Amino acid sequence: MPSAKVPSSEIPAADGWQPIGDGITSGISGIAIAARDGDTVDTLAVRDNKEPGQNRLVAVRYAPDAKPRVRPVAWAGEPPVDLEAIDAVPGRDDEYVALASSGKAYRIHRDGDTVHVAQEFSLPGASPDANYEGFALKAVHGTIAAVWADRGQDDRPAKLSAAEWNPRTNTFGEPDSAEFTVPYPADDVRHISDVKLSATGALTVSSASDPGDDGPYDSALYHAGRISVGGEVRLHVADGPRRLGTFPRHKIEALACLPGSREGILGTDDENDGGSIAAAEFCHP
Structure with a gap:
């Protein structure tokens, strides 16, 4: 994978970031792997x-030492408001x-440069007072699990939730x-700005400081705990989350992991400064 990756260490260098757009409508708030070659x-x-008229989805091709290829993807029908996360259906x-x-x-369902909505549904127990910024799907030991997060803000903790998810009915377990x-x-911290789940049940989250549209921003990645499956999906959150890296000057809102690899993709929504993408080693194979 990419030689131009941002290293994941206690204080990683801020190089390796590639811009994917300018201005406040060009950041990304969630990302999923579509393919790898x-x-x-x-x-x-x-x-x-x-x-209305603002882009909701974008296809981004990332390769080392090359400018990202960015292509808008149309949303067929009435576009949603404030998309914050995305993951592939296992x-x-x-x-x-x-x-x-x-x-x-x-x-x-994506068909080339257009997506079509197959079904709309809500998270179980979704609160009007929450602000959901993370969502992940993964097959963990034969069970398709979903994890989602209300981001929290400063003194208000984030709330992580996990449940089994049925892809035939788009319904959740308890x-x-x-x-x-x-x-x-x-x-100005959002305790969780995205979350991803590994095939072994490990949870990785991003956290971000957001003082406003002009920054300055700051972000970190954490190992947040794990889930277990067997009858029900259970959440085991670490009392003291292990910090994987810090990323100054960027507001990370998007995580994606390559299957079976420690390597993944980070995406930012830097508001007036647009969005950027980078590779880093932060995933749990």
Whole structure:
């Protein structure tokens, strides 16, 4: 995978970032792996745009030492408002679930440069007071598990939830939930800005500082705990999350992991400074 990756260490260098657009409508708030061919990775990313005519989805091709190829993807029908996360449906080609900040989910099918909505549904127990910024799907020991997160803000902890998910009916089992906070960033912090789940049940989250549309931003990645399966999906959140890396000057809102690899893709929504993408070693194979 990419030689131009951002290293994941206690204080990683801020090189390796590749811009994918300028201005406040060009950041990405969630990302999923679509395909891989050697060192080239194709992704599908969501944008948290809200107004008519603004792009909701973008295909980004990432390769080392090359400018990312960025291509808008159209949303057939009425576009959603404030998409914050996306993940691929395990075992289903070109199928994804995208999540809005309200907790409304969209099962979508991609056909080239257009996606079509197959079904809309809501997270179980979605609260009007929450702001959902993370969602992940993964087959874990034969069970398809979903994990999602209300981001929290400063003194209000994030809330992680996990449950079994049925891809035939788009329904959830009984969710298990836990609060989650991070020690860093310390100011204007969103404790969870995205979450991803490994095939072994490990949870990785991003956290971000967001003081406003002009920044300055700061982000960190954490190993947040794990889930277990067997009868029900259970959530085991770490009392002291292990920090995997810090990423100054960027607001990371999107994580995606390459299957069976420690390598993954990071995406940012840097508001007036647009969006960027980079590779880093932060995943649990």
